[in-house]
Amino acid sequence: MTPLAECLTAFIFGTTVGLLVQRSRYCNVAALRDAMLFKTYRNTKAMLVAMMIMTLGFTAFITIGAGKPMHFDVGLNTFIGLFLFGLGMVLAGACTVSTWVRAGEGNIGAIWALLFTFIGMFLFSLLWSFVYWPPAPQTMTGTPNLAGLQFGFANAATLQSKTGIPAVVFGALQALVLFGIYRAILKRERAEAPVSELEAAAVESAACDAWAEAPAEPALQGAIARAEAGQSA
Amino acid sequence: MELFKKTLNPVAALAIIAVLDIFLFLVVGAWTVGGGETMMTGLIAKFFMGGAIDRIPFWNVAFPPDPYYWKIYISLGMVFGAFMGAVLSKEFCWRMPHRLTEWVMITIGGLLMGIGIRLAFVCNVSTFFGLTPEMNLGGYLAVSGILAGTWVGTWIYKKNLEG
Numbered sequence: 001m002t003p004l005a006e007c008l009t010a011f012i013f014g015t016t017v018g019l020l021v022q023r024s025r026y027c028n029v030a031a032l033r034d035a036m037l038f039k040t041y042r043n044t045k046a047m048l049v050a051m052m053i054m055t056l057g058f059t060a061f062i063t064i065g066a067g068k069p070m071h072f073d074v075g076l077n078t079f080i081g082l083f084l085f086g087l088g089m090v091l092a093g094a095c096t097v098s099t100w101v102r103a104g105e106g107n108i109g110a111i112w113a114l115l116f117t118f119i120g121m122f123l124f125s126l127l128w129s130f131v132y133w134p135p136a137p138q139t140m141t142g143t144p145n146l147a148g149l150q151f152g153f154a155n156a157a158t159l160q161s162k163t164g165i166p167a168v169v170f171g172a173l174q175a176l177v178l179f180g181i182y183r184a185i186l187k188r189e190r191a192e193a194p195v196s197e198l199e200a201a202a203v204e205s206a207a208c209d210a211w212a213e214a215p216a217e218p219a220l221q222g223a224i225a226r227a228e229a230g231q232s233a
Numbered sequence: 234m235e236l237f238k239k240t241l242n243p244v245a246a247l248a249i250i251a252v253l254d255i256f257l258f259l260v261v262g263a264w265t266v267g268g269g270e271t272m273m274t275g276l277i278a279k280f281f282m283g284g285a286i287d288r289i290p291f292w293n294v295a296f297p298p299d300p301y302y303w304k305i306y307i308s309l310g311m312v313f314g315a316f317m318g319a320v321l322s323k324e325f326c327w328r329m330p331h332r333l334t335e336w337v338m339i340t341i342g343g344l345l346m347g348i349g350i351r352l353a354f355v356c357n358v359s360t361f362f363g364l365t366p367e368m369n370l371g372g373y374l375a376v377s378g379i380l381a382g383t384w385v386g387t388w389i390y391k392k393n394l395e396g
Contacts, residue, residue, distance in 0.1 A: 010303040086383040090383055099343075117343045
């Protein structure tokens with residue numbers, strides 16, 4: 001595929017994703033934060049379903065050697081980086097996807113968050129130029145390098161080549177675990193007293209757009225009070 | 234069109250995205266956000282700094298700015314698709330955070346996201362929709378990291394709401 005064709009494919013994919021995320025109000029931050037704070041799982045369920053489909057699809061194609069899995073070494077930097085990212089996305093009220101989507105909806109706060117994401121990346125590029133850690137992709141070896149706090153590279157393909165068991169079998173196991181979590185959420189939702197739909201909608205829109213809709217705050221306060229009452233009960 | 238009149242079920246939306254992502258995985262690689270932003274940062278920095286950018290090794294060694302990097306166009310597509318969706322459903326309007334604390338949180342949050350992406354090489358999209366479905370070891374490290382980070386962030390968010 002020529003670089004131009006790759007860019008065009010990526011643009012078409014991105015446009016469809018932007019449209020679907022905008023129309024569904026899906027939000028990755030809400031998928032994690034609302035599950036922890038409000039015990040509401042609207043976005044969490046969507047995320048789990050997508051992960052199940054992708055796990056089966058990716059590992060099925062990896063089994064026959066098709067597809068282009070990501071290939072870089074991982075290490076302690078992966079954990080620390082995502083820790084900082086997780087903290088940042090809750091503070092900003094949006095992850096990278098929702099910042100782009102909300103920028104498209106005319107949200108100045110989202111554009112501001114993006115601007116500072118770029119600034120954060122530039123600051124990191126300056127820091128990296130002194131410490132050279134984590135290792136650049138060109139110098140990655142694929143094997144554990146404990147001095148560099150790197151654990152090397154392993155995925156469904158390496159599992160298949162090491163064990164001789166098709167990657168899709170491992171994929172099916174992972175999908176089953178994800179399905180178990182999904183079912184536990186459904187069970188929990190059924191067990192809890194149903195929240196009126198109007199109230200639930202208010203909490204959802206507030207949770208995913210905390211800093212854009214001032215009237216949402218009372219709904220959030222109410223949800224926190226409810227969550228706390230539920231915990232002490 | 235019905236799509237632009239009421240909110241789409243997120244499970245349906247994400248299921249469609251998952252199928253499309255499998256196609257993308259076959260053609261160029263799984264859905265990812267972060268690499269494109271890094272490249273945009275590099276291109277913007279190059280625009281303002283010119284040849285001086287070569288003095289920063291990161292942009293020489295790790296990420297030489299390249300406008301034909303496909304990941305850039307996923308992000309541009311997302312903002313375009315969202316804009317189309319918002320305009321067609323009459324939801325487009327300029328809006329802004331109201332309070333200073335919100336601006337401060339967005340600024341710190343944005344910076345942490347940028348630094349976190351570069352430290353880990355991935356963001357939350359690759360974590361949940363790329364690395365983990367590929368059963369990459371990094372996916373499990375990243376999921377643990379993001380859950381811990383979100384937990385701390387949620388605690389701060391809750392304190393801020395209560396205060």
